[in-house]
Amino acid sequence: MIDWGLIRESLWPLAVGMLAGTIPLTAIGFTAGLVLAVAVALMRLSRSRVVSGVARAYVSLIRGTPLLVQLFIIFYGLPSLGLTIPSWPTAIIAFSLNVGGYASEVVRGAILAVPRGQWEAASTVGMGYATTMRRIVLPQAARISVPGLSNTLISLVKDTSLASTILVTELLRVAQQIAAPTFQFFSLYVVAAIYYWVVCLVLSAGQARLERRLERYVSA
Amino acid sequence: MSGPLVTVRGIHKSFGDNHVLRGLDLSADAGTVSVLIGPSGSGKTTALRCLDALEVPERGTVRIGDVTVDYGASPDQRALRRLRAQSGMVFQAHHLFPHMTALENVMAGPALAQKVPREEARAQALELLGRVGLAEKADALPVQLSGGQQQRVGIARALAVRPRVLLFDEPTSALDPELVGEVLAVMKDLAGQGSTMVVVTHEIRFAQQVADQVLFLDGGVVVERGSAAQVLTDPREERTQRFLRRLTDPV
Numbered sequence: 001m002i003d004w005g006l007i008r009e010s011l012w013p014l015a016v017g018m019l020a021g022t023i024p025l026t027a028i029g030f031t032a033g034l035v036l037a038v039a040v041a042l043m044r045l046s047r048s049r050v051v052s053g054v055a056r057a058y059v060s061l062i063r064g065t066p067l068l069v070q071l072f073i074i075f076y077g078l079p080s081l082g083l084t085i086p087s088w089p090t091a092i093i094a095f096s097l098n099v100g101g102y103a104s105e106v107v108r109g110a111i112l113a114v115p116r117g118q119w120e121a122a123s124t125v126g127m128g129y130a131t132t133m134r135r136i137v138l139p140q141a142a143r144i145s146v147p148g149l150s151n152t153l154i155s156l157v158k159d160t161s162l163a164s165t166i167l168v169t170e171l172l173r174v175a176q177q178i179a180a181p182t183f184q185f186f187s188l189y190v191v192a193a194i195y196y197w198v199v200c201l202v203l204s205a206g207q208a209r210l211e212r213r214l215e216r217y218v219s220a
Numbered sequence: 221m222s223g224p225l226v227t228v229r230g231i232h233k234s235f236g237d238n239h240v241l242r243g244l245d246l247s248a249d250a251g252t253v254s255v256l257i258g259p260s261g262s263g264k265t266t267a268l269r270c271l272d273a274l275e276v277p278e279r280g281t282v283r284i285g286d287v288t289v290d291y292g293a294s295p296d297q298r299a300l301r302r303l304r305a306q307s308g309m310v311f312q313a314h315h316l317f318p319h320m321t322a323l324e325n326v327m328a329g330p331a332l333a334q335k336v337p338r339e340e341a342r343a344q345a346l347e348l349l350g351r352v353g354l355a356e357k358a359d360a361l362p363v364q365l366s367g368g369q370q371q372r373v374g375i376a377r378a379l380a381v382r383p384r385v386l387l388f389d390e391p392t393s394a395l396d397p398e399l400v401g402e403v404l405a406v407m408k409d410l411a412g413q414g415s416t417m418v419v420v421t422h423e424i425r426f427a428q429q430v431a432d433q434v435l436f437l438d439g440g441v442v443v444e445r446g447s448a449a450q451v452l453t454d455p456r457e458e459r460t461q462r463f464l465r466r467l468t469d470p471v
């Protein structure tokens with residue numbers, strides 16, 4: 001039986017879980033991850049084999065291991081080595097590292113997709129590597145990377161639910177906490193799913209708007 | 221400074237097994253227009269790009285003004301940048317920065333690379349856009365301009381860094397025929413004002429009207445060199461004659 005009264009009472013606590021847990025985790029993880037991603041992408045494109053090798057190893061490690069295992073290693077594993085990190089910082093660290101790994105490949109691809117002629121034109125008016133990258137290439141790469149980064153962002157929204165396993169009070173964990181004593185698992189989890197979906201719908205709409213705005217540079 | 225402004229000696233450049241330039245020599249005096257012609261694959265674009273260090277040849281020297289680069293002595297990036305600063309390049313495909321307005325494109329070199337104060341760079345860029353007839357398009361993005369207008373912005377951008385020599389790599393080849401005239405007109409103006417120009421082009425009429433010297437390239441060397449009248453109307457070399465016949469009477 002669906003307990004509609006319980007669902008109604010849960011709507012606000014679930015919203016708090018989303019607003020105070022899911023969304024800040026996503027926002028901080030994505031922002032920090034993006035900064036990391038640009039740095040890692042530039043490292044991978046470096047001519048130094050050591051620098052690009054370090055970046056390559058990092059991306060391989062992040063992409064080659066489950067996010068859940070990464071969370072467990074930091075939260076449950078590191079304390080046995082004497083390093084205890086609370087659940088929130090653990091989640092932020094793991095999500096940032098994760099976004100950094102995946103998004104760096106999106107950014108790297110976007111940098112490589114900027115036509116060679118842009119580099120040449122910049123060099124003929126006297127720009128060096130750093131100026132060309134910052135003023136000419138990255139602004140164009142940003143437009144190219146919007147679809148890929150949107151994917152990463154939307155994945156992250158849902159991946160934050162994994163933080164419930166390390167006791168972060170976010171949307172899914174709130175749902176679990178309400179469902180457990182009442183056995184209303186179906187209702188609570190469906191409502192939680194709808195909340196995630198709504199957030200992702202809003203982000204997709206934002207992506208579409210951003211793409212339209214950036215489109216004006218490439219077609220009249 | 222005596223002697224030619226631009227001197228190129230013994231340039232060799234290969235792409236893999238393809239030996240494109242095989243000991244190319246050329247020189248250009250200050251205030252003159254040199255036109256490079258030649259069949260596809262003759263190395264004329266590569267030769268132009270070696271002047272600007274966009275291609276780094278295996279051997280040979282390039283001197284522009286008082287800057288000399290000996291490519292055989294593996295010059296470092298600083299030396300290449302110094303050479304590059306002597307010239308401005310106009311590309312076949314314009315390569316304007318798409319995220320910047322026409323004005324910002326022209327300002328880019330002075331403001332972002334040469335650290336000219338922004339207001340000064342802006343004023344100079346507006347003046348240059350006026351010179352290529354595009355003052356009223358200053359705030360347009362490249363996509364909002366026609367091909368001919370884009371190329372004229374490209375010319376203004378190249379002028380903005382105050383180069384000693386202007387390099388043109390087939391500046392009209394990618395344009396619709398009705399847009400070629402406006403670009404050539406700007407180039408003629410520049411020539412009339414005493415700019416030193418090296419131009420790779422297939423526009424024989426432009427060469428006839430504007431060039432002080434015409435160089436015919438084939439097989440990675442200069443085969444024939446002389447005044448426009450001599451090379452274009454009375455070529456001595458058989459290869460030049462054949463090329464011009466094909467160009468003027470393609471069918």
